[in-house]
Amino acid sequence: MNMEDKNGMDENFMRKSKGKEPAELTNMLKFEDLELDEFANESSYSVQKTKVGEGEIKIPIEIKHFCHEHDLKLIDELENYKICDGCVRPIFPPFYSCTECNFFLHKCCVELPRKKRHPFHQHPFKLERPFLAPCHACNYLSNGFIYNCKECDFGLDVSCSLISELDTLTHVGHEHPLIFSSATNDKECSACNSKGRIFCCTKCEFTLDFGCATLPHTVKYKQHEHLFTLSYIVEDDSGEYYCDICEEERDYPKHWFYYCEECNYPAHPKCIFEESLYYRLGDYRNIKFGSTYISTVHQHPLTLVQETKDGFHRCDRCGDRCHDIAYACATCNISFDLNCMWVMLE
Numbered sequence: 001m002n003m004e005d006k007n008g009m010d011e012n013f014m015r016k017s018k019g020k021e022p023a024e025l026t027n028m029l030k031f032e033d034l035e036l037d038e039f040a041n042e043s044s045y046s047v048q049k050t051k052v053g054e055g056e057i058k059i060p061i062e063i064k065h066f067c068h069e070h071d072l073k074l075i076d077e078l079e080n081y082k083i084c085d086g087c088v089r090p091i092f093p094p095f096y097s098c099t100e101c102n103f104f105l106h107k108c109c110v111e112l113p114r115k116k117r118h119p120f121h122q123h124p125f126k127l128e129r130p131f132l133a134p135c136h137a138c139n140y141l142s143n144g145f146i147y148n149c150k151e152c153d154f155g156l157d158v159s160c161s162l163i164s165e166l167d168t169l170t171h172v173g174h175e176h177p178l179i180f181s182s183a184t185n186d187k188e189c190s191a192c193n194s195k196g197r198i199f200c201c202t203k204c205e206f207t208l209d210f211g212c213a214t215l216p217h218t219v220k221y222k223q224h225e226h227l228f229t230l231s232y233i234v235e236d237d238s239g240e241y242y243c244d245i246c247e248e249e250r251d252y253p254k255h256w257f258y259y260c261e262e263c264n265y266p267a268h269p270k271c272i273f274e275e276s277l278y279y280r281l282g283d284y285r286n287i288k289f290g291s292t293y294i295s296t297v298h299q300h301p302l303t304l305v306q307e308t309k310d311g312f313h314r315c316d317r318c319g320d321r322c323h324d325i326a327y328a329c330a331t332c333n334i335s336f337d338l339n340c341m342w343v344m345l346e
Contacts, residue, residue, distance in 0.1 A: 042114045044127060045072075063096060065110060067129035067145070068103055069294055072096035072110075081220045081227075083288045084109055085129075087158040088144040089216050102290055109145065109158065116147060118161055123149045125156065131293055131304075131327070131341060135160050135286070137197060138210035142286035143304060157286055159214035169199050171213060173232040173256065176203040191232075191256040192269070212256060215285070219258060221245075221272050224265070228258035228272060235259055235266055245271035274306075293327070297344040302327040302336070315340050 048071055049062035061074040067085075075097045082091040086109030094107045115126050120137060125147035133146045137160035146155040163169060169178040173191065178199035181187070188195055189209040198207045218227045234241055234253045241250040243257070245267045250257065258267045273283035284306070292301045305328050307313065313322045313335035322337040329335070336344070 044112060044114045045110055063110065065096070065105065066114075068098060070098045070100045070103070072098055072103070072105065074107070084144070085288060085291060086110075086112070086145045088142060088286045088288050089159070090218060090220070101292060103292075112145065112158070116161070118147065118156060118164060120156065120160075121149055121152070121154055123151045123154075125149055125161070131295070131345065132287070132325075132338065135210075137163075138214060138286075139196060140211060140283070140286045143288060143291055144286060157214075159286075160210050163210070163213065169208075169213065171208060173212075173230075174201065174206050174208065176201045176206070178202070178206075178208055181207075190254065193252060193255065211285075215256070215269060219272055221258075221267065224260065224263075226260045226262045228260050228265075228267065230256060230269075231259040231266075232256055235264070241266065243268045243271055287325075295345070297336070297341070298329055298332075298334075300329045300331040302329055305335075317344070 044067075045060075045063045045065040047060040047063055049060070050058040051061050053059045059074070063072050063074075065072055073096065075095055076093050078091060078093050078095075082095075082104050083089070084091050084095070084106045085103050086105045089106075091104050091106065096105045096107065096110055098104070112127055115124055117124050126149075128146050128148050129144070130146055130148075132141050132143050133148070133155050134141055135146065135157035136154050137156055140157070142157045145158050147158075147161045148155045167179060169180070171178065178201055181198050181200050186195060187198055187200070187207050189198060189212055190206045191208055191212040194209060194211065196209045196211070198209045199213065200207050215230055217230050219230075220227055241253045242248065243250055244265050250266070250268065256269065258269060258272045259265065269285070270283045273285040287304070289304055289306045292303045294301055305313075305326050307322050307324055307326055313326045313328060314320065315322050315326070315337040316334040317336055317340040320337065322335055325338045326335045327338075327341050
């Protein structure tokens with residue numbers, strides 16, 4: 001099913017649902033709810049060890065999560081900048097950490113329901129961790145958790161799945177409430193100028209797409225000493241605004257950008273997240289490089305790596321150069337490009 005079919009199907013479902021009496025909605029959704037009930041008691045993790053906290057409450061301090069081969073331990077302090085393998089956002093305590101590899105999960109990501117419903121789609125979703133999969137709300141690829149619909153091959157990443165109230169969205173970047181526009185239109189996002197599924201302001205012409213609505217508030221860029229903060233207004237009144245990474249002018253000063261206040265260092269979001277040049281994936285905001293995977297296509301774990309102009313791999317399946325992204329086995333010193341991985345996993 002292509003994206004146009006999916007978009008039309010979901011918008012049609014929302015139109016049909018609007019104004020329905022509770023009994024009518026129950027009939028529309030009863031089959032999916034019966035299926036959802038089958039997984040009501042299915043947790044995403046099992047508890048290996050606990051400790052007794054305040055009020056004699058048992059706190060899981062070591063767990064086994066469905067998406068990872070090693071046990072995870074509860075950590076209450078953060079020493080270095082880490083990325084969550086669930087939502088692909090910066091880690092903050094408390095979180096669970098693997099002592100054997102570079103795998104981390106927020107406590108709230110560990111506790112995400114294994115199966116859920118979302119107003120964006122008519123079927124229930126199940127939580128999965130694919131190699132790479134698109135989110136059909138923001139249209140970015142992610143190697144974090146995806147809520148996937150097995151009926152339609154339709155998915156939502158964690159950040160987009162948490163926007164559960166489509167009637168009203170409140171965002172710190174705009175002073176008025178926003179509502180989701182289910183109609184297909186050519187309106188551009190006020191924060192980045194792209195087109196897609198958008199939220200519209202109820203009082204002015206401001207619009208916001210899912211990609212900008214779910215941008216992380218703070219990010220780290222390579223070896224830069226400080227964190228960058230998402231900014232919604234220009235940094236000064238000079239009238240000239242540039243990105244200090246690509247050194248190109250920011251054509252639309254009203255667009256959101258990342259800013260290091262300590263260094264007076266502004267940057268495009270696409271430059272912070274490094275825009276894909278080959279696959280037209282947008283940028284890598286929802287991809288955590290260095291993540292490892294166990295699969296049926298190779299006997300050893302495969303690590304997701306980012307290719308560079310100076311150092312790149314050749315795919316050991318097709319023989320072509322791996323563009324942008326590759327899956328590498330450190331044991332065998334072999335690599336697979338993204339297209340070949342998708343083919344082998346089918």
